[in-house]
Amino acid sequence: MTQAELRLCSLLLQEHFGEIVEKVGNSLLRTGPRPLRLLVGDTGLLPDQVKKALCVLIQHNLVRYEVQPRGSVEYEARSERILRILRYPRYIYTAKTLYGDPGELLVEELLLHGHLSMSCAVARVADRLTETMEDGKTMDYSEVSSTFVRLADTHFIQRCPMVPESPRSAKAPPPPAPALVIAEKDMYIVPRLSLVGKGKRRHSCDEEEEGEHKAKRQKQEGGTSETPPDDGIYWQVNLERFHQHFRDQALVSAVASRMDQTSSEVVRTMLRMSEVTTASGASHTQPLSSNEIFRSLPAGYNIGKQVLDQYLALLADDPLEFVGKSGDSGGGTYTVSILWGELDVTRGPGASRAPPSPFQHLSLIPLLLRRFGSRCARIFRLLLRKKHLEQKQVEDFAMIPAKEAKDMLYRMLSENLVSLQEIPKTPDHAPSRTFYLYTVNVMAAARMLLHRCYKSVANLMERRQHEMRENKRLLEKSQRVEAILASMQATGAEAAQLHEVEEMITGPERQQLETLKRNVNKIDASENQVDETIFVLESFIESTMKRP
Amino acid sequence: MAGRGRGRGRGQMTFNVEAVGIGKGDALPPPTLQPSPLFPALERRAAPLPGGEEGEYMLALKQELRRAMRGLPYFVKPGAPRRDIERYSDKYQLSSPVDSAIDWNPDWRRLPRELKIRVRRLRKGRTAPLVPKQHVALDKEETIKKLESLEKKEEEVTSEEEEEKEEEEEGKEEEEEEYDEEEHEEETDYVLSYFDNGESFGPDSDDNGDEAVY
Numbered sequence: 158m159t160q161a162e163l164r165l166c167s168l169l170l171q172e173h174f175g176e177i178v179e180k181v182g183n184s185l186l187r188t189g190p191r192p193l194r195l196l197v198g199d200t201g202l203l204p205d206q207v208k209k210a211l212c213v214l215i216q217h218n219l220v221r222y223e224v225q226p227r228g229s230v231e232y233e234a235r236s237e238r239i240l241r242i243l244r245y246p247r248y249i250y251t252a253k254t255l256y257g258d259p260g261e262l263l264v265e266e267l268l269l270h271g272h273l274s275m276s277c278a279v280a281r282v283a284d285r286l287t288e289t290m291e292d293g294k295t296m297d298y299s300e301v302s303s304t305f306v307r308l309a310d311t312h313f314i315q316r317c318p319m320v321p322e323s324p325r326s327a328k329a330p331p332p333p334a335p336a337l338v339i340a341e342k343d344m345y346i347v348p349r350l351s352l353v354g355k356g357k358r359r360h361s362c363d364e365e366e367e368g369e370h371k372a373k374r375q376k377q378e379g380g381t382s383e384t385p386p387d388d389g390i391y392w393q394v395n396l397e398r399f400h401q402h403f404r405d406q407a408l409v410s411a412v413a414s415r416m417d418q419t420s421s422e423v424v425r426t427m428l429r430m431s432e433v434t435t436a437s438g439a440s441h442t443q444p445l446s447s448n449e450i451f452r453s454l455p456a457g458y459n460i461g462k463q464v465l466d467q468y469l470a471l472l473a474d475d476p477l478e479f480v481g482k483s484g485d486s487g488g489g490t491y492t493v494s495i496l497w498g499e500l501d502v503t504r505g506p507g508a509s510r511a512p513p514s515p516f517q518h519l520s521l522i523p524l525l526l527r528r529f530g531s532r533c534a535r536i537f538r539l540l541l542r543k544k545h546l547e548q549k550q551v552e553d554f555a556m557i558p559a560k561e562a563k564d565m566l567y568r569m570l571s572e573n574l575v576s577l578q579e580i581p582k583t584p585d586h587a588p589s590r591t592f593y594l595y596t597v598n599v600m601a602a603a604r605m606l607l608h609r610c611y612k613s614v615a616n617l618m619e620r621r622q623h624e625m626r627e628n629k630r631l632l633e634k635s636q637r638v639e640a641i642l643a644s645m646q647a648t649g650a651e652a653a654q655l656h657e658v659e660e661m662i663t664g665p666e667r668q669q670l671e672t673l674k675r676n677v678n679k680i681d682a683s684e685n686q687v688d689e690t691i692f693v694l695e696s697f698i699e700s701t702m703k704r705p
Numbered sequence: 706m707a708g709r710g711r712g713r714g715r716g717q718m719t720f721n722v723e724a725v726g727i728g729k730g731d732a733l734p735p736p737t738l739q740p741s742p743l744f745p746a747l748e749r750r751a752a753p754l755p756g757g758e759e760g761e762y763m764l765a766l767k768q769e770l771r772r773a774m775r776g777l778p779y780f781v782k783p784g785a786p787r788r789d790i791e792r793y794s795d796k797y798q799l800s801s802p803v804d805s806a807i808d809w810n811p812d813w814r815r816l817p818r819e820l821k822i823r824v825r826r827l828r829k830g831r832t833a834p835l836v837p838k839q840h841v842a843l844d845k846e847e848t849i850k851k852l853e854s855l856e857k858k859e860e861e862v863t864s865e866e867e868e869e870k871e872e873e874e875e876g877k878e879e880e881e882e883e884y885d886e887e888e889h890e891e892e893t894d895y896v897l898s899y900f901d902n903g904e905s906f907g908p909d910s911d912d913n914g915d916e917a918v919y
Contacts, residue, residue: 173774177781193819206781208820212811213779215820222817230817246766250759269773320814389814530749682754682764 158186158236161611166239168618173242174213177202181210185220185234192229217271218393241396243614243688248399252313259304262286264313264394272317272391275348279305306347311432312398315344317391348390401432403692408493415475419460420468424480426454427493444483444490532557533565537574537597545578545594566595574602600701607694614687621680628673635670638662778808 163186171179184199185191193211197204211232214220219239222232245268253261262282267273273281279301286296308314405428413421430453431443451465460468469491472480484490536555540546546554552562569575580592625632638661645655662670754760774780813821 172771174779175781175783177783205822206783208822209781212816212820213781215816216779216811224817230819245770246763249766249770250763253762265770269770269777270779389812391812391815528749678764679754681767682760685760685763685767686754 159608159611161608161615162236162240163187165611165615165618166234166236168615169239169242170219172618172622174210177206178210178213181207182214182219182234182239185232186236186239190223190231190233192225192231196232238396240611240691243684244692246685247403247688248394248396251399251402252308255313256304256307258286259301260308263301263305263308267314267392267394272393274388274391275302275305278392309345309347309392312345312395314392315395315398316346317393319389319391400692400696404696405429405432407693412472416471420472422455423450423465423468424472424493426450427480427491429453431493444492446490450491529565529568532561533569536562536565537569540575540595540597541599545596547592547594551595570595573605576601600698603694603698607691607698610687610691610694614684614691617680617684617687621677624673624676624680628669631666631669631673634666635662 163183166186167179167183170182180200180202181196184196188199191199193204193207196211197207200207202210211220214234215222218235220232220234222230225231248268249261249265252264256263259282262285263278266278266281266285279298282301283296283298286301287294290296305314405425408428409421409425412424427445427450430445430449447462447466447469450469451462454460454465469480469482473482473491481492482490483492532555536551536557539551539555543550543554548563548566551566552559555562557565566575570577575595575597578594578596579586580594581587582590582592638658641658642655645658
């Protein structure tokens with residue numbers, strides 16, 4: 158865990174869960190897995206507070222526990238999961254684009270609460286949707302639960318590991334902590350529930366109804382304390398599946414930018430067909446025959462079979478090798494290469510020189526373009542292709558004057574994006590008789606960039622918090638004024654009185670508020686943007702490490 | 706050892722500088738004598754942020770999420786700081802529940818047993834902490850307690866409030882009682898100990914007997 162990651166994790170925890178949880182999480186992250194009493198000693202908090210914080214963290218899957226052989230329970234923080242908090246808006250937005258409002262709210266509730274049972278989630282979402290609908294209409298549970306089932310079928314949500322059902326003998330003491338297990342095949346099975354009901358609207362201004370319902374509600378609360386039918390079955394969001402989806406989106410857009418819209422549609426269809434059948438971490442999708450692809454093309458695209466075959470051939474021939482041909486049965490079978498890193502060199506003829514991977518085009522090069530200029534990017538791309546080059550060769554191939562080339566190379570060298578490789582001609586490594594070659598170490602460069610990204614997000618968050626702290630007084634004042642305005646409007650005040658209350662915030666203060674809002678929005682949008690880069694870099698590093 | 710002197714051969718490096726491109730007599734940049742500036746000059750402006758519907762929606766989502774998470778029971782707030790003086794408004798403020806209680810209901814079967822917090826019961830008639838009514842799922846114990854307390858509500862209205870006050874300021878009970886006593890003695894607004902009613906002044910008192918009276 159690097160310092161930058163630690164700092165970012167603790168900022169995220171503090172912002173979303175408060176100071177106490179941050180202290181506990183910090184201690185766990187810095188010192189590794191430990192039992193409860195050591196944790197209490199480390200953080201200096203009250204034991205009850207530490208317990209509360211641990212419950213919150215476990216609820217949100219940020220900390221896991223393990224029973225040690227000697228009977229104590231050790232807690233371990235999951236740093237990579239904590240960093241995902243940054244990506245929550247992206248998950249929710251994706252769910253919205255795929256499944257509409259019920260899907261969006263379901264994913265949001267699951268993310269906010271860590272894990273929920275199906276009946277609970279459906280009830281909450283139906284209530285929330287009912288709030289936004291017009292008076293008199295309510296959202297039925299069935300629509301929400303059908304969206305839930307669809308989410309589970311496409312693996313976007315999964316079941317949490319469950320308490321084992323083994324009957325224990327009365328004599329053996331129960332273990333200090335349950336060992337939660339779940340089988341892979343059970344993960345997406347939705348229990349058969351008949352959830353009947355409609356969303357409830359919160360009647361805040363209807364006092365009579367409240368008086369009546371109070372008595373009923375108490376009885377109902379007594380009733381809901383009985384076990385609901387799906388007791389013990391909790392659901393959580395399957396982040397890996399969302400990542401898979403983002404990766405598919407990135408691939409499709411890369412193809413679209415390189416070729417045209419139709420070819421990107423073809424690739425999208427292929428990816429969609431193999432969504433659920435591809436194991437996570439595989440380098441290629443399952444082979445799909447062109448007949449199948451033709452059948453599954455979306456309705457709007459009525460291109461002929463011949464045209465489809467031509468597109469597939471074009472895609473397969475492309476040096477970036479997004480799509481590979483893997484056989485001839487059924488009119489030619491094709492796979493999409495979904496590995497971020499270098500492609501498998503042993504696959505097929507003509508692959509003697511491993512081509513540059515899509516990742517490099519997606520992320521590293523545009524970054525450099527922005528930061529150092531287009532000429533630096535040209536040199537970098539050259540080094541990626543040619544692997545090792547001497548100073549002189551760089552100047553020649555890149556067609557950049559010597560002085561500028563030197564300058565750019567040194568700048569990139571000082572940032573550790575390129576490195577020098579020495580090749581001695583003589584055994585005594587005399588400097589005048591060694592070759593010095595410039596080269597790019599992609600993994601090192603990726604890691605360094607990732608570290609920088611973490612640092613930048615942490616800086617952005619701190620700056621945003623600083624801005625809010627500076628203007629705290631003004632923000633509170635504006636909130637109070639808004640509250641006054643709202644209550645006055647509710648009781649029906651005249652326009653003059655409202656105007657008078659509005660005047661409480663002076664012109665310059667209004668300007669200040671505007672500036673603050675603009676800055677905070679900008680910082681938030683930047684955080685989202687950096688998170689996208691973090692996603693690409695992390696996936697690249699992970700997949701390259703996994704590759705045997 | 707050879708090569709460590711500072712006089713001859715200053716500025717030599719282990720590799721051949723010509724190979725890297727620094728020719729003889731080229732002006733090298735001056736040595737840096739201070740840490741790099743905090744905000745180095747930006748040579749190129751950053752690319753504009755992607756706007757559009759998606760970007761704005763995600764922005765709104767992010768801010769919504771932050772705001773919502775602060776309101777959830779998972780946001781663990783530190784206990785209210787002990788005030789040095791009891792204030793009148795404390796009676797009417799929604800106090801946060803006692804530190805040891807958990808506002809939400811986790812499934813205790815899934816958590817290690819040591820994390821379960823015993824909710825202390827101070828008195829038999831103690832109501833559940835002032836949990837706002839939005840929390841639908843109350844613990845069974847708390848529901849029973851609430852029903853019990855509702856039964857006795859008429860008799861114990863005032864005593865409940867006193868109990869809550871005593872819970873919040875456990876250590877201040879003695880002072881409270883003293884304060885009450887003083888007030889009840891004469892039922893004035895003034896604290897009697899601050900007021901010297903002059904009984905000890907004059908020839909009657911023994912304190913000033915030694916001093917001359919002017």
